[in-house]
Amino acid sequence: MADAMIRVPAEVRDRLAVIAESRGTSIRTLVQEYAESTLTDEERRERAERTRAYLAEHFGVEVRDEESVAMGHRLREAFARQQGETAA
Numbered sequence: 220m221a222d223a224m225i226r227v228p229a230e231v232r233d234r235l236a237v238i239a240e241s242r243g244t245s246i247r248t249l250v251q252e253y254a255e256s257t258l259t260d261e262e263r264r265e266r267a268e269r270t271r272a273y274l275a276e277h278f279g280v281e282v283r284d285e286e287s288v289a290m291g292h293r294l295r296e297a298f299a300r301q302q303g304e305t306a307a
Contacts, residue, residue, distance in 0.1 A: 225250070 227235075232246070239249045258266065267287065274280040 235246045235249060239246045242249065244252075271282050271287075274282055
């Protein structure tokens with residue numbers, strides 16, 4: 220595997236260095252883990268469709284688009300509240 224250089228502002232590099240150090244790893248590993256664990260829009264859509272199909276097949280639950288959007292909003296709000304509580 221060939222290495223590649225990614226140019227970012229110094230502030231971003233410094234922040235990544237602090238995060239990596241706090242996790243006992245390198246910036247390289249931190250960026251690699253991010254790239255491997257972050258889904259693209261297409262991957263998210265495919266996963267959502269597989270989940271909908273699974274729920275329909277195994278539980279008889281049909282999830283409509285509106286319900287999916289509403290659940291996404293509720294989950295984001297819950298995560299935001301949790302982050303606020305954790306930071307306090």
